[in-house]
Amino acid sequence: MSHDASTDATVSAPALDEKSAHLAALLERVSRRDARAFETLYRTSAPSLFGLAVRVTRTSESAEEVLQDGFIKIWRFAGSYDPGKASPSTWMSSIVKNQALDYLRRNPYGGIYVEELDERIAAGEAEPDLSHEFSLDAERLSSYLGRLTPVQRQAIALAYFRGQSQSEIAHTLDAPIGTVKTWISRGLESLRSMAEARHAPHRGGIY
Structure with missing residues (x-):
């Protein structure tokens, strides 16, 4: 049994690179309401997620709103992140993209x-x-x-x-x-x- 567990760990470990493993660890700490970990997660991930929000909404003002709402959800639902299903970046990008699409639906005529x-x-x-x-x-x-x-x-x-x-x-x-x-x-x-x-x-x- 111990051999099987070791094998499973060996197989699954490469699934996350060093950066992804770091983000996954931060998310795990955020799920326990670690404010410092959340601050580090924000500083690390916000630039790329903001870029995603801008690409969807087309304005920096709306992207900022989307990003803030997205991180609120990341804070609330960090415990639901499953490293076996997606990388941390993919999981957070999905949240921000959905927030951006929701923003467009709420503000369809914003130019x-x-x-x-x-x-x-x-x-x-x-x-x-x-x-x-x-x-x-x-x-x-x-x-x-x-x-x-x-x-x-x-x-x-x-x-x-x-x-x-x-x-x-x-x-x-x-x-x-x-x-x-x-x-x-x-x-x-x-x-x-x-x-x-x-x-x-x-x-x-x-x-």
Whole structure:
């Protein structure tokens, strides 16, 4: 029996590298409400977890909120961590990512994806299909998108810049798919009207 236990320990030990073993030990201490261990865990893991939160939420302000909420959950549920199922980093990343997704569902119209859209247009990365559809350059496209309602811009950003389907957009924005279809169609219709007005000949007066 002792031989089997030794074998099991030998097999499972390499599963965690030195850093992961250190984090697992910290989590075990945190599960016993060791505040110092929690502080060390935060200093060690916060930078990478903050980066994850920024990638999901797209803003540093929202990422900070997500990170704090995530560490509150890590403190509360450290005892549920099982090193046999995941590395400490993976386990904590899952918590923070879920917090970030919850944040997006609570704040679906916060301009998160609109900011990404603006950045990509400014960098000359406007989606070709969207630019060519209305014969607009990036600067004018950005100007016209700015005239849409926030929800229309949000939905179009997800559709054209994230490549999400209408059902995925409905899930992201926590809205009925019929509403999402309306936002997109009306937004595109508005863009088309603005583009056509630009190309229409002026009658009378001085241009």
